[in-house]
Amino acid sequence: MPIEHQATDCSGDDSIEPAQSSGLVLAVLPKEPSNAKLALILGCMWVGVVLTAIDSTIVATLLVPISTTFKSLGSLAWLGSAYLIGQAASQPLCGRLTEIFGRRAGLIVANSTFGIGTLICGLANNEGQILFGRALAGLGGGAIYAVSTFVGSDLVPVRKRGVITGINNLCYGAGTGLGGLYGGWLNDVLGWKWAFLIQVPLIFVATVLVYFVVKVPTKKVDKSNIRRVDYLGCITLITALVLFLLGLNAGGNLVPWKSALVLTTxxxxxxxxxxxxxxxxxxxSEPIIPLHLLQNRTVLAASLTYCFDHMSAFGVLYYIPVYIQLLGYSTTQAGLRLLPNSAGQAVGALAAGFIMRAYGTYYNLSILTHLFTVVGSGLLIHLSLTTPSWYPFLILAIIGLGFGGMLVINLTAVISSVQRDEQALATSASFVFRSAGSTLGVTFASAVFQNVLKEALWSRLGQVADAGDIIHTIRGNFQEISHVDPLYRQDVLDSYMVALVAVFGTTFGMSCLAALTGLFMKEHKLHSNISRT
Structure with a gap:
């Protein structure tokens, strides 16, 4: 059937009816907005993106104090995984639902959900409450990031989109950099709960800005199409992910690997x-991951690369603060050491966007960015209790440069390799791999950490009186390390260090796999206009 493109202005209502006549379909394309209008729309959305980024590294630096409060260091992975599971649940559905109800409505619901979840975290009195709050915040936070990406795809040509994605990641990088420092400082001054509570009024402001400013024209779709959304696929995927994480996190940590829990889940x-x-x-009828998209070599390769890179990055993000605090530094100082990684991500993302706009290619740039992530991840294996204080700054900056560039390049590769009407769907599908990678990364890292730590402690303290009780206490409460008998405190520190090096060895392996899968992407043309003509 012939297709004719009709441009529409993005300054009015966000729902526009496509014309149809005599078998001719008029595919509604938004008119490319002026730079000022585009900056206003994206800027208001990016307020929410910055807040979700702040939230992600707040938790990374607060894992130890939160798990200490609830005496749950052994289940530390769930503090990160709960949020990421929420992300994995919302992001696959965002493309379909916001095409039906509009991008603005989706952002308002996402911001509201994120705010409610964050409030619950700030008021939590037990581990169950904070995990519920983190999952709810993840539902909203994941949707905010996804829908902001869709709006960029709606309004900006592919060749220029790398710059927009780069700025988006610049905002995200700024948020992650501020989040670790801000969360650590608030924990030291007021307590970790205030790190969540202070975000709530800011999230409200972000929601109001979205309501009044973000008006993106979208094709009007019959609301009955909501029945065609792939809820069943999303539920089965999340159930599979949760069961896998439960078995992996519990095995050898909370229960033996041969226990009924592990052998069932x-x-x-x-x-x-x-x-x-x-x-x-x-x-x-409209799957969240159309399997035909995965027959596209670039989409499959980019999605797997997303997964492995996020497994590596989130393993590092959640365990570098543990390493810093093991050396005796405060949560504020741990947050400070995440700044180079965030700055590197921002610079890498923006640089990749400008390079792709200038040259119209991305394949060789992808190889270069993975060189940074592989080298940086490899250097982490050499961390020790006597490593110079500047060394982690340098390593995290190197990793950040590569990871930030990868985010922009992979998204550009995915979008450029599919038809325009499949952009949001392909982006949502790739986000499934990102979310799964993030969740699996934290859980794999936690499983390695807890199992190696348990074995190392028993090998060093097994002959000590009441070794079982001592080891159980140390693994459940990080602060107990400082209360250990000085005669074997060094053995405890060495055991933690062995476990951390094992984690970083695992993240290095994931970086290598990401670099390998990235080689299978193909180069596609980056068009300079929305209609791709």
């Missing part, structure tokens, strides 16, 4: 994942 996760694939192929 891991096989069930495989069954639910197989069911998810069956639903996507045979049941869902």
């Amino acid at each position: 891991l096989p069930l996760s495989i069954i639910f994942f197989a069911l998810f694939l069956y639903i996507e192929k045979n049941v869902a």
Whole structure:
């Protein structure tokens, strides 16, 4: 069927009816806005993006004090995974739902959900409450980032989109940099709960800005299409992910690997994942991951690269603060050491965007960015209790440069390799891999950390009287390290260091896999206008 493109202005209502006549479909394309209008729309959305970024590194630096409050260091992974599972649940659905109800409505709901979840975290009195709040915040935070990306795809040509994505990641990088420092400082001054509570009025302001400013024209779709959204696929995927994480985090940590919990959850996760694939192929009318998209070599390679890179990055993000605090530094100082990583991400993302706009290519740039991530991740293996204080700054900056560039390059590769009407869907599908990678990264790192730590402590303290009680206490409460008998405190520190090096060895392996899968992407033309003509 012939397709004719019709441009529309983005200054009015955010719902526009496409014209149809005599078999001719008029695909509604938004008119490219002026730079001032574009800056206003994106700027208001990016307020929410910055807040979600702040929230992510607040938790990274507060993992130790929060787990100490609830005496739950052994289940530390769930503080990160709960948020990331929420992300994984919301991001696949964002593309379809915001095409039905509009991008602005989606952002308002996302900001509100993020705010409620953050408030619950600030008021939490037990581990269950804060995990629920983190999951709810993840639902909203994941949607904020995804929908802001969709709006950029709606309004900006592919060749220029790298710059917009770079600025988006610049905002995210600024937020992650401020978040660690801000969260650590508030914990030292007022307590960790205020790190969440102070965000709530700012999230309200971000929601108001979105309501009054973000008006993006979208194709008007029959609201009955909401029944076609792939809820069943999303539920089975999240169920598979949660079961897998539960078994992986509990095995060898909370219960033996041969326990009924592990032997039940891991096989069930495989069954639910197989069911998810069956639903996507045979049941869902509009699947969250259309399997035909994964037959596109670039989409598949970029998605796998996303997954492995996020596994590595989030393993590092959540365990570098543990290393810093093991050396005796405060949470504020731990947050300060995350700044180079955030700055590197911002610089890498923006630089990649400008380079792609200038040259119209991304493949060789992808290889270069992965050189940074692999080298940086490899250098982490050499951390020790006597490492110079400047060394982590340098390593995290190197990793950040590569990771920030990768985010922009992969998104550009995915979007350029599919038809325009599949952009939001392909982006949502790639976000599934990102969210899964982030969640798996934290959980794999936690499983390695807890199992190696347990073994190392028993090998060093096994002959000590009441060794079982001492080891249990140390693994549940980080602050107990300072109360350990000086005769074997060094053994405890060495055990923690062995576990951390094992974590960083795991993240290095994930970086290598990401670099390898990135080589399978193909170069596609980066068009200079929205209609791709």
